[in-house]
Amino acid sequence: MADVTITIDGNKVTAPAGTLLIEVCKSIGTEVPAFCYYPGLSLQAACRMCLVEIEKMPKMQTACTVPISEGMVVHTTTDKVRQARKSTLEFLLGNHPLDCPVCDAGGECELQDMTFSYGAAESKFMEAKLHRDEQQWSPVVFFDRPRCILCYRCVRVCGEAMDVWALGVQNRGSASIIAPNEGDHLECEECGMCIDICPVGALTSGAYRYKTRPWEMKHVGTTCMHCGDGCKTTLGVRRHETGMQIVRGDNRDKSGINGDFLCIKGRYAFDVTHSDERLTQPLVRHEGRLTPATWEAALELVASTFKRIRDEHGGSAIGVIGSNRTTNEENYLLQKFARVVLGSNNIDHHRTADFPALAAALKNTQVRTAGMRDVFNAKTILLIGNNPTDQHPLLAWQIRNNVRLHKARLFVVNAQDIKLHRQATAFAQVPSGSEAFAAAFLAGNDSVGESVGGDARNALLAMRQALKGAEEAVVIFGSEIRGAQVKAAVNLASALNAKIACLGDYANSRGAADMGLYPDLLPGYAQTSSEIFTGHWGALPEQPGWNIEQMVNAARDGQLRALLCVGSNPVVRYNVDPFVLQKTFLVVNEMFMTETASLATVVLPAACAYEKSGTFTNTMGDLQVVKKAGDLAGTKPDFEIVIEIADRMGFDVRKLVSLGGGTRADMGQSRGAQTGEADRHAVWLEAQNLEPRMTPFDPAAVLDEIQRLVPGYGEASRLNVAAGNDEHTTALEAGQGSATSDPDLVVPSEDTLFTSGTLGRYSNTLHSVIESRRKVPADKKTPV
Amino acid sequence: MNAIRAIGGILKGMSVTFREMFRPTIVENYPDGAGPYKGARFEPRFRGLHVLQRDESGLEKCVACFLCAAACPSNCIYIEAAENTAERRISGAERYAEVYNIDYNRCIFCGFCVEACPTDAITHGHGFELATFNASNLVYRKEQLLAPMPKEIQSAVQREELRAHAPEMAH
Numbered sequence: 001m002a003d004v005t006i007t008i009d010g011n012k013v014t015a016p017a018g019t020l021l022i023e024v025c026k027s028i029g030t031e032v033p034a035f036c037y038y039p040g041l042s043l044q045a046a047c048r049m050c051l052v053e054i055e056k057m058p059k060m061q062t063a064c065t066v067p068i069s070e071g072m073v074v075h076t077t078t079d080k081v082r083q084a085r086k087s088t089l090e091f092l093l094g095n096h097p098l099d100c101p102v103c104d105a106g107g108e109c110e111l112q113d114m115t116f117s118y119g120a121a122e123s124k125f126m127e128a129k130l131h132r133d134e135q136q137w138s139p140v141v142f143f144d145r146p147r148c149i150l151c152y153r154c155v156r157v158c159g160e161a162m163d164v165w166a167l168g169v170q171n172r173g174s175a176s177i178i179a180p181n182e183g184d185h186l187e188c189e190e191c192g193m194c195i196d197i198c199p200v201g202a203l204t205s206g207a208y209r210y211k212t213r214p215w216e217m218k219h220v221g222t223t224c225m226h227c228g229d230g231c232k233t234t235l236g237v238r239r240h241e242t243g244m245q246i247v248r249g250d251n252r253d254k255s256g257i258n259g260d261f262l263c264i265k266g267r268y269a270f271d272v273t274h275s276d277e278r279l280t281q282p283l284v285r286h287e288g289r290l291t292p293a294t295w296e297a298a299l300e301l302v303a304s305t306f307k308r309i310r311d312e313h314g315g316s317a318i319g320v321i322g323s324n325r326t327t328n329e330e331n332y333l334l335q336k337f338a339r340v341v342l343g344s345n346n347i348d349h350h351r352t353a354d355f356p357a358l359a360a361a362l363k364n365t366q367v368r369t370a371g372m373r374d375v376f377n378a379k380t381i382l383l384i385g386n387n388p389t390d391q392h393p394l395l396a397w398q399i400r401n402n403v404r405l406h407k408a409r410l411f412v413v414n415a416q417d418i419k420l421h422r423q424a425t426a427f428a429q430v431p432s433g434s435e436a437f438a439a440a441f442l443a444g445n446d447s448v449g450e451s452v453g454g455d456a457r458n459a460l461l462a463m464r465q466a467l468k469g470a471e472e473a474v475v476i477f478g479s480e481i482r483g484a485q486v487k488a489a490v491n492l493a494s495a496l497n498a499k500i501a502c503l504g505d506y507a508n509s510r511g512a513a514d515m516g517l518y519p520d521l522l523p524g525y526a527q528t529s530s531e532i533f534t535g536h537w538g539a540l541p542e543q544p545g546w547n548i549e550q551m552v553n554a555a556r557d558g559q560l561r562a563l564l565c566v567g568s569n570p571v572v573r574y575n576v577d578p579f580v581l582q583k584t585f586l587v588v589n590e591m592f593m594t595e596t597a598s599l600a601t602v603v604l605p606a607a608c609a610y611e612k613s614g615t616f617t618n619t620m621g622d623l624q625v626v627k628k629a630g631d632l633a634g635t636k637p638d639f640e641i642v643i644e645i646a647d648r649m650g651f652d653v654r655k656l657v658s659l660g661g662g663t664r665a666d667m668g669q670s671r672g673a674q675t676g677e678a679d680r681h682a683v684w685l686e687a688q689n690l691e692p693r694m695t696p697f698d699p700a701a702v703l704d705e706i707q708r709l710v711p712g713y714g715e716a717s718r719l720n721v722a723a724g725n726d727e728h729t730t731a732l733e734a735g736q737g738s739a740t741s742d743p744d745l746v747v748p749s750e751d752t753l754f755t756s757g758t759l760g761r762y763s764n765t766l767h768s769v770i771e772s773r774r775k776v777p778a779d780k781k782t783p784v
Numbered sequence: 785m786n787a788i789r790a791i792g793g794i795l796k797g798m799s800v801t802f803r804e805m806f807r808p809t810i811v812e813n814y815p816d817g818a819g820p821y822k823g824a825r826f827e828p829r830f831r832g833l834h835v836l837q838r839d840e841s842g843l844e845k846c847v848a849c850f851l852c853a854a855a856c857p858s859n860c861i862y863i864e865a866a867e868n869t870a871e872r873r874i875s876g877a878e879r880y881a882e883v884y885n886i887d888y889n890r891c892i893f894c895g896f897c898v899e900a901c902p903t904d905a906i907t908h909g910h911g912f913e914l915a916t917f918n919a920s921n922l923v924y925r926k927e928q929l930l931a932p933m934p935k936e937i938q939s940a941v942q943r944e945e946l947r948a949h950a951p952e953m954a955h
Contacts, residue, residue: 102847210879213854
């Protein structure tokens with residue numbers, strides 16, 4: 001829209017006509033206080049806090065609902081405005097209990113802040129406050145009615161932004177109350193957005209409740225360890241007898257790809273980190289039973305056995321299974337360890353999407369991969385397969401809000417009537433397994449029309465028409481499409497001139513694929529003979545190794561003599577007969593005593609993703625930082641474990657983690673205690689060609705190598721990643737890939753909002769909500 | 785002459801002594817005196833060992849708001865909060881301090897915690913004999929800091945408990 005010029009407190013400001021006055025004020029640094037206004041949600045004007053004076057208007061106006069127009073003259077600092085704010089606050093405090101010392105929001109309460117800045121010291125009200133007992137609406141949501149100031153933020157975020165509509169307003173006027181959809185309790189997606197968005201302490205979190213206070217915590221911005229979307233989550237951490245304990249997850253600063261969005265897993269399922277079932281001591285099988293051992297003894301046993309088997313039977317007698325939840329650095333290190341130290345290409349992981357096939361299909365095309373931000377800004381979204389509401393909550397949020405705020409068109413092709421149908425411009429229900437045919441049909445291949453059935457064919461035909469001339473499109477497909485079929489999705493994206501994305505399930509599924517946890521692919525989907533890597537690492541085994549299935553068969557035949565299994569549960573995921581692994585020297589790095597760990601010869605207690613540093617790549621290829629928040633005495637990060645094993649096998653660890661010629665940096669003596677001094681010191685080190693890295697356990701050294709060697713990662717700005725932003729990587733476009741990898745090895749996690757693979761089984765919160773036990777998913781209930 | 789001057793000097797000196805005999809004594813009988821402070825006496829505003837107060841019904845006043853810990857310049861207060869339940873009510877509000885430690889190795893008795901406290905739960909008592917041979921003894925736990933339960937409430941509570949358990953006992 002055309003720009004208009006208005007005057008705010010004597011300053012001339014130019015902004016597009018129709019912009020909300022409160023936003024314009026914000027843009028020039030003039031604070032207009034408000035409770036009910038929230039960017040991205042519908043306008044309410046319920047709190048009356050943002051009243052300003054506009055010349056030629058008879059009364060004061062709410063800045064949050066006034067679109068600016070040419071020549072407006074606004075005053076925000078007059079006595080009248082000041083008095084209005086004071087009165088509004090006095091009114092809001094009329095029934096608000098003064099229990100700030102016990103309120104969870106105390107210290108980060110907007111009402112507290114506003115009263116401090118604009119309120120009166122005393123109240124004229126003499127009446128007794130109306131007390132109501134606190135209600136528990138679900139295991140994670142508590143409601144304290146007297147504290148509520150009726151800003152309706154929770155109602156709007158739950159309905160408009162989450163499309164759940166579980167909260168509403170009962171009664172009228174001063175008797176209004178916020179009410180849950182089931183009368184006395186909530187049945188919803190349990191995302192906790194209402195708690196997060198509440199400006200006061202009316203809605204409080206069951207997980208964080210009365211644990212601590214905001215200023216008592218250290219806040220660590222890291223990446224969520226659950227699904228593949230890679231939401232940034234800010235963890236509140238407190239000291240605890242066994243280390244640092246995580247007590248809260250949220251993202252109030254709206255940084256990262258997810259803004260303030262988090263689902264139940266990101267917000268509450270950090271409780272796995274302090275589960276009672278965490279392993280904190282290495283276990284070694286002794287006379288048939290797993291018995292506690294020291295780290296030294298366990299690592300020595302692992303290293304000496306690996307060394308013996310490698311020297312006697314060759315590296316191909318050892319297999320390695322990597323994880324979907326370890327960092328990029330750890331995955332990279334693990335496959336390097338397998339290939340360089342063990343001399344074995346027998347490395348695989350639990351595949352949840354066919355990334356190598358996508359890389360192969362993208363070869364020689366103009367199709368680019370989409371990032372998570374693209375989904376929020378695209379004009380057309382085509383979703384084939386998957387149910388993002390359950391499996392990719394952030395993706396669903398991006399799609400929903402893109403449709404709501406930007407009027408994007410959403411086209412859904414699915415075997416089920418998924419919840420995103422509600423936002424869809426067009427929906428086609430195709431028979432399960434024919435998603436790829438649907439994609440081919442949409443791309444213009446009429447010959448496959450028969451495979452999808454008559455009704456679906458008509459729906460797809462209409463969709464094909466509607467998609468014609470689509471601009472800024474994104475094609476997203478789930479793991480239903482794999483192997484050679486991926487080509488159909490890529491062809492469709494190519495025909496639509498669209499970006500493409502493939503949905504993998506776990507926090508670092510994409511990273512595991514990008515970092516080469518494949519028997520036939522090196523990092524960046526490179527062939528095993530790739531000169532990029534042989535040039536740096538020396539000779540590598542060229543013959544592709546065994547995949548998981550072949551490893552299991554080899555174990556049955558007694559050919560696989562040792563197996564290192566890092567953060568993975570193949571016994572359950574691939575339905576392995578436990579007796580098959582009996583003859584194998586099985587080493588498992590795990591957080592919990594999983595089915596696989598209980599078969600192991602040596603179990604090494606591993607730190608989880610919230611207890612180490614590194615990077616994750618989400619399923620869309622966005623690289624983000626993982627920072628250490630909590631820690632648990634007794635565990636070690638997988639990075640350190642692998643280095644220690646290599647070291648004890650007599651391998652020069654400098655060849656694994658390039659330390660740039662060794663420990664050349666000074667030991668920190670020149671570092672001072674003043675703010676910023678450490679940073680200046682780092683700059684000085686850089687200028688002197690010294691490296692601030694001191695130990696082979698530093699993942700940053702491996703990230704250096706990844707950026708140097710893995711195509712598609714080099715362009716990512718380290719500065720940006722370190723600062724907590726996301727950087728899109730393009731390993732899929734750059735790599736060779738492999739269209740021949742076995743599509744049957746792709747086993748989707750089938751997670752819902754309330755499960756998270758093996759990890760989710762140990763989260764009490766995920767089990768505590770009633771929705772996790774219900775057969776019908778939350779979104780299938782009719783909205784109230 | 786000299787003798788007179790000498791006697792005069794003695795009389796002058798003794799006059800002070802005799803005069804003081806009839807004035808109230810200012811020497812304290814510490815540590816042989818009576819009372820919890822063994823005869824030591826303090827100005828009312830003396831800042832000694834902290835006392836965590838109880839309200840008139842015997843519940844703890846502390847609601848674990850952490851403001852004392854936030855105000856503390858030497859960072860010597862450590863709190864863990866927990867929630868009152870209907871069966872186990874510790875404080876007057878929803879929350880109470882499950883753990884409340886003051887590290888007297890670090891405490892400088894500045895009184896900021898007392899000023900910060902919104903419920904007047906933490907106060908300075910007059911306890912001053914903190915010397916110890918072992919520094920780890922100087923971390924005082926909540927049990928050491930709490931004011932004793934008033935006698936009449938204690939007996940009332942006991943009666944209540946007896947009554948509550950009476951049916952069980954009858955069986």
